[in-house]
Amino acid sequence: MKSNSKVLVILAFFSIYIIWGSTYLLNKIAVTELPPFMLASIRFLSAAILIFIIAKISGIKTSITRKQLLNCTIAGFLFLTFGNGVVVWALKFVDSGFAALEISAQPLVVLILMLILQGKKIQPMSIIGVILGSIGIYLLVSQKELIHQEDSIKGMLMIFAGMVSWSYGSIFVAKADLPANFFVNTGYQMLMGGLMLCIASISFGEEWIAIANWSTSIQLSMVGLIIFGSIVAFTSFNYLLRAVSPEKVATSTYVNPIIALLLGWFFLNEQITLQSIIAAAILLTGVFFINTKKKLVLFSRFKKQ
Template sequence: LALRVGVTHFPAFLFSAVRQTIAGILLVGIALIWGKERLSFEKGAMRYVVPGILMISLGNGLVGWAQQYIPSGLAALICSIMPVWVVIINLSASRDDRPNWQIALGLALGCAGMVVVFRENVADLANWDYVFGIVLTFVATLSWALGSIYAKQKPGNSGLLANAGLQLFFGGLGLFGFSWAFDDFNKWHGLVDEGVWALAYLVIFGSIGAFAAFSYALSKLPVGLVSIYAYINPLVAVFLGWLILSEKFNPAVLVALVLTVGGVFVVNKGYRAMRYP
């Protein structure tokens, strides 16, 4: 929701670039000063650049671009398929944290919850801008899944917060390149209070807080389990989009809630079975 507000008042890629670069610098500073961590490029800068580009430049940046064309709730719902990409990629690669059938079933239930709400927007598919926004969001989810798996398999050897901060920073730099290539600055009329507040909120909570928590979970848990956060976000986004931006809200969301929570429960049960057979 805050991202939708932000890209309404800023060029989309510029908004994400400023947000992620500032968040990356602040998080690295926190890691060095309060966390007593260190920066290390012993394993190469690509350990930070690749996940930064995949998750931040493409994963986050494309979602911001897409929200010029589709509602924030729908974007979040499409993002909930990200765990499905993780399952498909893991099954193809045969990694050690390969999901069992219970995890796969839970992910399927979560996707079913997304479909229940998504079907309400079928009539809008006649609008090509709308379709473009949907395609961008699907590509973003795949990119985020790939970045998550890469970060899990090839972590940087700085501290946890420093790793996350460097990924945000390099991802933000990539977004400046996208901004130069794709943003239309002729439509930007300068800073607006709502846009600045959205930027500040996302820097603190959406990037520093949420991405640091995601990176911590990724370092401790299988990617398939970490990715289930994507099922809760859509329901919150749909509700807030209805409350604040007058986006669609109907009883189908309640059905989606049951399917989503059920999916999370089954995934957790599958993970426990995998860890403690």
């Protein structure tokens, strides 16, 4: 059982590290033709429908309590309606790699929120990791090539707001009463988040474009966002929030920028400089220190026993 759990954790981290890193590219491609809140709404509602169909076929019970539905609604808003919706909107003004780079500050925000809300002490290894991560972030976002774009400041502020929302959501979900089945949990969060995004889209007067009028690249991007970015990766994310600590899950935002930068460079000709490469190396070192912290604690306890 322990061996199976370890494999699941590894696969789940692969999903949130690699697959989520690619969603920046997919969202950037899709938002060039589709309104942002409409895009996100269709993505999450479609994923929710597929999840419930799969659950029905597999005989998985989808009934939940009122409290669990309320918590799924709160989580859906924090993660998807606001946390993801405003980031997709911001991609109209900034490069996909830049968005991922800014969001890589999330582990620092998670640690600070846990300190403020839970009084949790920040361990030395985490402090070192955050410092290294912050240095890497600064090197990345201080590049003139990245920030001198029209309305980039507006996009940066909205991305920061979405990142704070996602960070608080990570802490909330870790202790909230949610459906025990991670697949069902994901389905309800996406259903509620998607419905709120739909309301937001209508409220902002977005024009809904028929699927038949989407280009092939947009259709393929949406398929990737729905199946891999939503169902696979988000289910993995919810699983990890219960299996490991929130600050460790947040380290995905250190790896995602590397993936986003490479994909943005390859498919969208977004620029990668020597400074970006150096910063990426520093960011990954920060990931090592944050991930190593818990292992060192567990190892010391084992030795005492």
